[in-house]
Amino acid sequence: MSTAWESLHKSLDTSIRTRAFHLRFLTAQRQHEPLRAFATARALIALLSKGAPSDEKNRLLAALVVMVQFPANAEQQDLASTLLWLALWSGLDAQYRHLQRYVHEPDELASLIGAAFTYAVRELQVTSDTLVAVTLVMNTRRRVVQKEKTQRKRAQIIDYLQDLAHGEDEDEALARIAGTPGPEEDDAQALAARLRAVCGEDAALLISIAVLGERQHEAALRLGISHAGAHLRYKRALEAARKYFSKKS
Incomplete structure (x- = not known):
């Protein structure tokens, strides 16, 4: 039986493969120039989730954060949030496994991380000096620890x-x-x-x-x-x- 954390990742990964998500991604591209270099959402995630951090990745992540904070509509906010989750999944998953020593109930921990990450994204103040990936992951961890x-x-x-x-x-x-x-x-x-x-x-x-x-x-x-x-x-x-x-x- 999969945990809520595993189910969350499966749900996110499945959603970006659907035609409906692809159409929403194409619509978002018309309004957000940083997304136009990618044929599909999966291509964007492939770049963001692999390899070392770079200025290009940081700019893309910053653009997704802004899309969540100031969305044209609810669908665009959901799309940007899904992309951020998948782009930062490796770091968030590492925190999930580390935090199990403090929160022993897996589903409770998944819920705490979900709420903390959502808050971290909405409250992040993006500047030219912000390291988006590191800041979001560590702010998520900090909030979970404080909550616990x-x-x-x-x-x-x-x-x-x-x-x-x-x-x-x-x-x-x-x-x-x-x-x-x-x-x-x-x-x-x-x-x-x-x-x-x-x-x-x-x-x-x-x-x-x-x-x-x-x-x-x-x-x-x-x-x-x-x-x-x-x-x-x-x-x-x-x-x-x-x-x-x-x-x-």
Whole structure:
């Protein structure tokens, strides 16, 4: 049984061999001069996916990125996206295999890479100095890793809150989280943003104590509030978050 990743490649490879795709490619050629040197989409992919990077390849990849970001229509955007996937498949596949050590469920990893690559293409700022292939592949990898870190930390927080709900000692529950690698600053900020809707302004205090492992008096001093006030606000935020995550689990 093939994985979602293998099925994705097969689907992309099959699609560019169809007459419908070829007709769309011919239409795109009339609007985008860089594509006119190639008789078929497969000829374009053959150049882009093999051999060392070159200025010509970089210009073609940049043109495809622009087609995705500013398409004449949805069909053209889909065509350019398919071509980018196939052109960079070797690099993306290498990342898929490397990232399996972090994300053990193949279909979940395929989904994460798909979403990350789509985001990377749409957000890439193309300049004359941009190395398109390397930048897209590495930005995709970086986003998957950050997403996995955030999901893992969120799962730890859920476990922490649920353990407290079932009567586990707070210090013991917190020690299990504090004993694991802490999140990057951006991950902590992202989690704080999600908790802000639940805990309001106390989200930062909850993150400081429950995620970053600060003691209450340390967090109070850093945030400029009294120790007594931090204690009350932390308990209030903890209860709100516990109720929220209990509903989500």
